[in-house]
Amino acid sequence: MECWGGGGGGGSINNNGGGGGGGGAYAKSTGVAVTPGTGYAVDVGAGGSSEVNGADSTFGVTTVVADGGGAAANNNNGTGGTLAASTYNDAASHAGGNGGDGNTTGDVGAGGGGAGGPDGIGNTADNASNNVSTAGGDANSSVGTGTGGAANDGAAGSPGNNDLTKGGGGGGGSEAAQVGGAGGVPGGGGGGGSDNALGGTGGHGRCIISYTDTWAPSVTQATLDNTWTFDTAPNNNTDGQISMAATAGYDYSTISYSFTYTACASNQGANGTDSGWQAGASYSDIGLDPNKCYGYTVQTKDSLEQTGTASVASETYSSANVPGQPTLNGATATSLILTNDENSNPAASPITLFAVQVVTGDAGWITNWVNGSGEPVAGEVWLRDDQLDGLVIGGGGTPLTAGTTYGVQVKAQNENGDPTDLSLEGQGATSAAVFSVTIDPENFSYGTMNDNTASSTLTLWSEAGIIATNGDAIADFYIYGANTTNWTLDAATSTPDYYTHKFCNETDNNCLASGPYGASFIALTTSPQLLKGSVGIGETVAFQLSMHTPNPSSVYTTQSAIVTVQASAP
Numbered sequence: 228m229e230c231w232g233g234g235g236g237g238g239s240i241n242n243n244g245g246g247g248g249g250g251g252a253y254a255k256s257t258g259v260a261v262t263p264g265t266g267y268a269v270d271v272g273a274g275g276s277s278e279v280n281g282a283d284s285t286f287g288v289t290t291v292v293a294d295g296g297g298a299a300a301n302n303n304n305g306t307g308g309t310l311a312a313s314t315y316n317d318a319a320s321h322a323g324g325n326g327g328d329g330n331t332t333g334d335v336g337a338g339g340g341g342a343g344g345p346d347g348i349g350n351t352a353d354n355a356s357n358n359v360s361t362a363g364g365d366a367n368s369s370v371g372t373g374t375g376g377a378a379n380d381g382a383a384g385s386p387g388n389n390d391l392t393k394g395g396g397g398g399g400g401s402e403a404a405q406v407g408g409a410g411g412v413p414g415g416g417g418g419g420g421s422d423n424a425l426g427g428t429g430g431h432g433r434c435i436i437s438y439t440d441t442w443a444p445s446v447t448q449a450t451l452d453n454t455w456t457f458d459t460a461p462n463n464n465t466d467g468q469i470s471m472a473a474t475a476g477y478d479y480s481t482i483s484y485s486f487t488y489t490a491c492a493s494n495q496g497a498n499g500t501d502s503g504w505q506a507g508a509s510y511s512d513i514g515l516d517p518n519k520c521y522g523y524t525v526q527t528k529d530s531l532e533q534t535g536t537a538s539v540a541s542e543t544y545s546s547a548n549v550p551g552q553p554t555l556n557g558a559t560a561t562s563l564i565l566t567n568d569e570n571s572n573p574a575a576s577p578i579t580l581f582a583v584q585v586v587t588g589d590a591g592w593i594t595n596w597v598n599g600s601g602e603p604v605a606g607e608v609w610l611r612d613d614q615l616d617g618l619v620i621g622g623g624g625t626p627l628t629a630g631t632t633y634g635v636q637v638k639a640q641n642e643n644g645d646p647t648d649l650s651l652e653g654q655g656a657t658s659a660a661v662f663s664v665t666i667d668p669e670n671f672s673y674g675t676m677n678d679n680t681a682s683s684t685l686t687l688w689s690e691a692g693i694i695a696t697n698g699d700a701i702a703d704f705y706i707y708g709a710n711t712t713n714w715t716l717d718a719a720t721s722t723p724d725y726y727t728h729k730f731c732n733e734t735d736n737n738c739l740a741s742g743p744y745g746a747s748f749i750a751l752t753t754s755p756q757l758l759k760g761s762v763g764i765g766e767t768v769a770f771q772l773s774m775h776t777p778n779p780s781s782v783y784t785t786q787s788a789i790v791t792v793q794a795s796a797p
Contacts, residue, residue: 228255228256228259228286228292228434228435228436228437229253229254229255229256229319229345229434229435230253230254230255230271230272230284230286230292230293230432230433230434230435231251231252231253231272231284231293231342231343231344231394231395231413231414231432231433231434232251232252232254232272232281232282232283232284232293232294232295232296232313232323232414232432233251233271233272233273233274233275233281233282233283233284233295233296233414233429233430233431233432234248234249234250234251234274234275234281234295234296234323234339234340234342234395234397234410234414234415234416234417234429234430234431234432235248235249235250235251235274235275235279235280235281235295235296235297235298235299235306235326235339235340235416235417235429236248236274236275236276236277236278236279236280236281236298236299236417236426236427236428236429237277237278237298237299237326237336237339237398237400237407237416237417237418237419237420237425237426237427237428237429238277238278238298238299238303238326238329238336238419238420238426239277239278239407239419239420239423239424239425239426244329244330244331244334244335244336244337244355244360244400244419244420244421244422245277245299245329245336245337245400245401245407245419245420245421245424245426246299246303246326246327246328246329246336246337246419246426247299247325247326247327247329247336247337247338247339247340247352247361247363247364247397247398247400247407247416247417247418247419247426248275248281248296248297248298248299248326248339248340248397248398248410248416248417248418248419248426248427248429249281249296249297249298249299249306249323249324249325249326249339249340249416250296250323250324250325250326250339250340250341250342250343250349250364250366250394250395250397250410250414250415250416251272251281251284251293251294251295251296251323251342251343251349251394251413251414251415251416251429251430251432252293252294252295252296252309252313252320252321252322252323252342252343252414253293253320253321253323253342253343253344253345253349253394253414254292254293254294254313254314254320255319255320255345256314256320259286262449264448264449264477267286267287268285268286268287269284269285269286269434269436270282270284270285271284271431271432271433271434272284272285272293272295272431272432273431273432274409274410274412274414274415274417274428274429274430274431274432275295275296275298275417275428275429276425276428276429277298277407277417277420277425277426277427277428278298278299278426279298280295280296280297280298281295281296281297281298281414281416281429281432282295282432283295283432284432284433284434286314286434291313291314292313292314292434293313293414293432293434294309294311294313294323295429295432296323296326296339296340296342296414296416296429298426298429299326299329299337299339299417299419299426303328303329306325306326309322309323319345320343321343321344321345321346321347321348321349321367322343322348322349323340323341323342323343323348323349323414323416324340324341324342324343324348324349324350324351324352324364324397324416325340325351325352325364326338326339326340326351326352326364326397326416326417326418326419327340327351327352327353327354327355327361327364327400327419328354328355329354329355329400329419329421330354330355330356330357330358330359334402334404334421334422335355335356335358335359335360335400335401335402335421336355336360336384336400336401336402336407336418336419336420336421336424336426337352337353337354337355337360337361337400337418337419338352338353338360338361338362338363338364338375338376338378338384338397338398338399338400338408338418338419339352339363339364339375339376339387339397339398339407339408339410339415339416339417339418339419339427339429340352340363340364340397340415340416341363341364341365341366341367341375341387341394341395341396341397341411341415341416342366342367342394342395342396342410342411342413342414342415342416342430343366343367343394343414344366344367344390344392344393344394345392345393346367346393347367348367349364349365349366349367349394349397349414349416350364350365350366350367350375350397351364352364352375352397352400352416352418355400355419358402359378360378360379360384360399360400360401360402360418360419360421361378361399361400362375362376362377362378362384362385362397362399362400363375363376363384363387363396363397363398363399363400363408363410363411363415363416363418364396364397364416365396365397366390366393366394366395366396366411366414366415367393367394374387374388374396375387375388375396375397375398375399375411375415376388376396376397376398376399376408376409376411376418376427377399377408378399378400378401378402378418379399379401379402380402381402381403382401382402382403382405383399383401383405383406383407383408383424384398384399384400384401384405384406384407384408384418384419384427385398385399385408386398386399386408386409386410386411386427387399387408387409387410387411387415387416387418387430388411389411389412389413389430390411391412391413391433394411394413394414394415395410395411395412395413395414395415395430396410396411396415397410397411397415397416397417397418398410398411398415398416398417398418398427398428399418399427400418400419400421401418401419401420401421401424401427402421403421403422404421404422404423404424405420405421405424406420406424406425406426406427407419407420407421407424407425407426407427408427409427409428409429409430410427410428410429410430411430412430412431412433413430413431413432413433414429414430414431414432414433415429415430416429416430417429417430440478440479440480440529440531440533441533442478442479442533443478443527443528443529443533443534443535444476444477444478444482444527444528444529444533444535445476445477445478445535446474446476446477447477448477453527453535453536454535454536454538455473455474455476455525455526455527455535455536455537455538456473456474456525456538457471457472457473457474457525457538457541458472458473458474458475458508459471459472459509460541460543461521461522461523461541461542461543462543463543463544463545463546463641463643463645464511465546466517466546466548466549466647467513467514467515467516467517467545467546468511468512468513468514468515468545469511469512469515469521469523469543469545470509470510470511470512471486471509471510471511471523471525471541472508472509472510473486473508473509473525473527474508475508476527476535478529479529480529480530480531481506481529481530482527482528482529483504483505483506483527483528483529484502484504484505484506484507484508484510484525484526484527485501485502485503485504485505485525485526485527485528486501486502486510486512486523486524486525487501487502487523487524487525487526487537488500488501488512488521488522488523489522489523489524489540490522491520491521491522491542493520493576494519494520494544494576494577494642495519495520495521496515496516496519496520496521496545497515497516497519498514498515498516499512499515499521500512504528515545516545516573517545517546517547517548517570517571517572517573517579517641518544518545518546518547518548518572518573518577518579518639518641518642519544519545519573520542520543520544520642521542521543521544521545522540522541522542523540523541523542524537524538524539524540524541525537525538526538543643544577544641544642544643544645545641546641546645546647547572547579547639547640547641547645547647548570548571548572548639548647549570549638549639549647549648549649549650550567550568550569550570550572550581550637550638550639550647550650551568551569551570551650551651552568552650552651552652552653553565553566553567553568553583553635553636553637553650553653554566554568554653554655555620555633555634555635555653555654555655556655557619558655558656558657558658559657559658559699560626560629560630560657560658560659560660560661560699560700561621561622561626561627561628561629561657561699561700561764562601562619562620562621562622562626562627562657563619563620563621563627563633563655563657564617564618564619564620565583565597565615565616565617565618565619565620565635566615566616566617567581567583567612567615567616567637568637568650569581569612569639570639570650572612572639574611574612574613577641577642578611579611579612579639579640579641580609580610580611580639580640581609581610581611581612581615581637581638581639581640582596582607582608582609582610582637582638582640582646583596583597583608583610583615583618583635583636583637584596584597584607584635584636584637584638584649585597585603585620585633585634585635586634586635586636586652587632587633587634587652587654588627588628588631588632588633588634589627589628589631591603591625592625592627592633596608597618597620597635598623599614599618600622600623600624601618601619601620601621601622601623602623602624602625603625609640615637620633620635621657626701626764627657628657629657629658629659629660629700630656630657630658630659630660631656631657632654632655632656633654633655633656633657634652634653634654635652635653636649636650636651636652636653637649637650638650660699660700660796661698661699661700662698662700662702662794662795662796663697663698663699663794664695664696664697664698664702664704664792664793664794665695665696665698666693666694666695666696666792667693667694667696668693671684671687673687673774674687676774676776677776678776678777678778678779678780678783679720679775679776679777679778679779680775680776681743681744681773681774681775681776682773682774683743683771683772683773683774684771684772684773685738685739685743685771685773686743691733691769692731692733692738692769692770692771692772693769693770693771693772694767694768694769695758695767695768695769695770695792696765696766696767697762697763697764697765697766697767697768697794698764698765698794699764699765700764700794700796701761701762701763701764701797702761702762702794702795702796702797703757703759703760703761703762703794703795703796703797704757704758704759704760704762704768704792704793704794705755705756705757705758705792705793705795706730706751706755706756706758706770706790706791706792706793707751707752707753707754707755707756707790707791707793708728708751708752708753708788708789708790708791709753709788709789709790709791710753711726711786711787711788712784712786712787713781713782713784713786714726714777714780714782714786714788716728716751716752716753716788718750718752720775720776720777720778721778722777723777723778723779723780723781724777724780724781724782725777726774726775726776726777726786726788727750727751727774727775728750728751728772728773728774728788728790729743729748729749729750729751729772729773729774730748730749730751730758730770730771730772730790731743731747731748731749731770731771731772731773732747732758732759732768732769732770733769733770733771734759734767734768734769734770735759738771743771743773744773748771748773751790755793758770758792760797761797762794772790774788
């Protein structure tokens with residue numbers, strides 16, 4: 228900081244010559260302590276009017292920086308501003324020059340003192356002599372400084388010359404009742420007036436405040452903290468794009484921001500780019516690989532190329548791509564096979580996971596998610612692409628409904644756990660229900676039997692009986708018998724050539740406990756009777772048979788007694 232105090236006004240008094248005003252002092256300091264963000268008042272000292280002291284130039288409310296020059300009175304001189312009264316007075320600070328004394332003989336005024344300056348003290352004006360006024364003092368002895376105003380014979384004094392970097396010269400003294408010359412700017416003292424004329428006005432002071440910006444941008448205003456941070460950390464706000472924003476900063480000049488793409492330790496993505504230096508505090512990196520790691524730092528600089536410290540790297544994963552439309556094929560009456568479209572999402576480094584939701588279908592499936600067994604569950608189940616390709620939906624124990632259209636949508640999840648939107652719906656239809664049943668064994672022999680005798684599968688083998696296995700649709704099992712070539716099926720054997728054939732549901736009853744003639748055995752007829760209802764897909768039903776030959780029989784040849792098990796819609 229460097230300041231000049233205002234020059235003092237020249238003297239004026241009746242019938243006498245006025246003395247010249249003193250020049251303002253020059254004070255300089257290169258170590259003025261300030262607090263960033265704090266306002267400071269700087270008052271530049273005004274030059275004094277006739278017989279008025281030049282004002283001090285001040286920094287802050289009360290601190291004197293450069294002392295103003297004193298005013299002249301009567302024929303006495305005005306004293307120049309002094310260093311003792313100036314606050315900042317390093318080796319380059321200098322006092323103002325004194326004005327010259329006026330002279331009563333001839334009532335002539337003396338010149339004002341020159342301002343102090345960076346090159347030396349202000350020069351003192353000569354005292355007026357008999358009938359001869361004097362010129363103002365130069366600002367200082369350096370070449371090119373503001374020179375004092377001339378004293379003009381029988382006329383007003385010339386103003387001091389201005390020099391805004393070295394200091395103003397003092398105004399010239401006057402003669403013949405003329406006004407004294409004004410002091411030059413900054414800080415020149417006013418010339419003395421003569422015989423009832425006003426003294427010259429002192430030159431106004433001046434303050435120059437300069438600084439070198441060595442403070443890089445800061446995240447705080449009060450203290451320097453130039454290590455930068457993210458206001459919004461990198462995040463995958465759109466497919467193939469990562470966006471981020473820097474913390475706002477403070478500086479004396481314009482701040483620029485730079486976002487730098489950095490490598491991750493693993494799962495590194497391609498196509499990441501730096502922002503370069505930019506005015507905006509936000510940046511979006513586009514065209515990125517799906518579900519890959521990207522890191523960024525942020526740094527700032529000002530217009531002087533002074534940079535803050537880059538932030539630590541912040542890493543995130545780009546969003547996964549929305550899966551393509553899935554397909555459902557391989558239809559049976561109870562299942563469909565899924566093929567997932569991963570849509571370029573990586574299967575490794577890292578593994579992209581997918582979840583499948585049923586959006587069209589029967590009430591047991593719609594809105595549910597599909598687990599790794601092809602079963603419907605209430606919540607999302609995240610599976611790999613290789614777990615979805617070939618997954619049999621409806622193959623895990625909860626079958627699909629035959630002849631029904633089903634639709635699924637798929638969404639993906641990146642390594643951060645951020646899900647995508649659901650894909651387009653893929654549909655497939657189950658085939659119409661086909662009711663079927665297989666029997667094991669399909670045939671057997673009761674052996675040679677006399678008339679009016681009985682035999683049973685309970686005694687023929689030790690297995691659980693005859694096994695009926697259901698096909699691909701829930702079904703009711705019915706059973707019925709038939710007449711043989713020579714015998715008639717009936718509930719009793721008391722009529723010649725009438726035989727009985729009975730069945731027992733081994734799955735639901737203990738046929739052995741009942742015995743082949745007990746209550747658990749029911750006589751077959753040629754009309755279907757219910758063996759077991761609502762048999763599940765692939766479920767089995769065991770049953771036993773018993774036969775009683777006619778009493779009597781008129782035929783003793785081989786007879787084939789056919790028993791039929793029928794699967795029907797429930």
